[in-house]
Amino acid sequence: MSTRSQRGRAVQTKKSGASRTLYLVMGAVVLLVIAVVATIALQNRQPAATPGRDPARPATNVPVGMDANGFFFKGNADAPVVVTEYSDYQCPGCAYYAMNLSSQFEQEYIATGKVKFVYHEYPLSGHMNGAPAAYAARCAGEQGADKYWAMHDYLFTNQRQWSAQQDPRAQFVAYARQIGLDTAAFEQCYASNRFRDAINQAKAAGDALRIPGTPSFAVNGQLVNTTGASSVEEIYARMRQAVDVALGGR
Numbered sequence: 001m002s003t004r005s006q007r008g009r010a011v012q013t014k015k016s017g018a019s020r021t022l023y024l025v026m027g028a029v030v031l032l033v034i035a036v037v038a039t040i041a042l043q044n045r046q047p048a049a050t051p052g053r054d055p056a057r058p059a060t061n062v063p064v065g066m067d068a069n070g071f072f073f074k075g076n077a078d079a080p081v082v083v084t085e086y087s088d089y090q091c092p093g094c095a096y097y098a099m100n101l102s103s104q105f106e107q108e109y110i111a112t113g114k115v116k117f118v119y120h121e122y123p124l125s126g127h128m129n130g131a132p133a134a135y136a137a138r139c140a141g142e143q144g145a146d147k148y149w150a151m152h153d154y155l156f157t158n159q160r161q162w163s164a165q166q167d168p169r170a171q172f173v174a175y176a177r178q179i180g181l182d183t184a185a186f187e188q189c190y191a192s193n194r195f196r197d198a199i200n201q202a203k204a205a206g207d208a209l210r211i212p213g214t215p216s217f218a219v220n221g222q223l224v225n226t227t228g229a230s231s232v233e234e235i236y237a238r239m240r241q242a243v244d245v246a247l248g249g250r
Contacts, residue, residue, distance in 0.1 A: 049170035051178055052158035057103050060111050064145040070198055071118050072141055072148045074106065079116040081246045083109075083239065086122040086206050086216040089133035089155045090163045093232045094215045098156035101236050114247055119152065121199050122206040122214055129168050134199045136172040139189035143181050150179040219246050 062074050087094040109115040123130030133155050141148030154175040155162075162168040169190060176186040209223055215232065217224045217239040224242050229235045
């Protein structure tokens with residue numbers, strides 16, 4: 001009786017130990033799964049969209065529009081010289097041009113009717129948000145050419161705010177709200193990806209011209225030679241020189 005009882009307890013104790021081991025293993029697996037899910041969630045968590053800084057640009061009263069190829073421009077549509085900028089919204093050098101040099105060029109050449117300035121999207125393959133930013137600008141442009149340029153300025157002014165985000169949509173919507181867009185229409189446009197093909201075609205056109213990098217400029221269809229240029233300022237200086245030659249003293 002005692003022996004059976006002891007054996008019975010021994011067997012029961014063995015089962016209890018096995019159960020505890022199983023529970024411990026299961027608990028460890030559950031904790032591991034929770035840790036993995038939490039890590040992924042933290043990695044993918046997006047910062048809350050916050051208002052962007054207002055672009056610091058002097059006010060200029062220049063015509064704006066969209067050409068027959070779907071690209072947006074500033075200046076007199078019949079200006080004697082056409083300057084095309086090949087640019088990526090996520091490119092730091094392009095942001096530098098937009099924030100530090102473009103206003104001077106606009107005042108001296110665009111506002112005076114000498115130059116029609118066209119922005120040609122050229123998103124670089126290494127920039128994950130270059131193309132989405134281009135879609136955002138085009139979606140803003142659906143509500144007016146002036147809205148395109150407003151989004152253009154917000155994207156460059158606040159480039160560091162959105163460029164590293166896994167999904168910058170909410171941040172783009174915040175900019176849309178700041179520039180007075182119909183945000184529901186903007187979101188619908190952005191979600192539809194309807195400008196994907198247009199931006200892909202713009203990129204392909206730049207590839208065909210063998211764009212060496214961004215920003216690059218063409219003056220009356222002729223790509224400005226920037227070989228050996230070591231700064232955006234030098235690229236800008238060469239572009240101005242090409243414009244002056246094209247103007248022929250006008």
